Amino acid sequence: MFERLDLSELSVEQVAPLEALFESSWSDTWRELAISHYITLLSAPGSETVPKGQLARLAVELTMGIAQDLGGTQPYIPAGAAVMTSARTRRVIELLQRGRSYREVGTTVGLTPSRVRNIERAWRQEQLSLSQGRLDL
Structure with missing residues (x-):
């Protein structure tokens, strides 16, 4: 690619x-x-x-x-470890961590507040996965 x-x-x-x-x-x-x-x-x-x-x-x-x-479906598009590879994604997380609102972040980086929330959700999920590790069952 x-x-x-x-x-x-x-x-x-x-x-x-x-x-x-x-x-x-x-x-x-x-x-x-x-x-x-x-x-x-x-x-x-x-x-x-x-x-x-x-x-x-x-x-x-x-x-x-x-x-x-x-159309009419809601397909899941996994982000995984690649979620932080985008400069824009890193910027979204950085601004959210500084206390900016979803709307402010969206306006700054050119995204909708909904998309900002989705990026944050994927990032939080990735962070949780990294901190929990894996259990051998």
């Missing part, structure tokens, strides 16, 4: 082609999925030769595909 950009590394101008395609009826989840797809596409080798608008449209199409395939 290639080195993937983090949302915190992108400028407003870089994300603008994607945000221009968002429908007002889109949920936060759809927006987050589209942003994730877009970041991956921007990070892919050779992406600098593809117009950003085309990458944004592809990200939207990928999001619509997930909505069609998994």
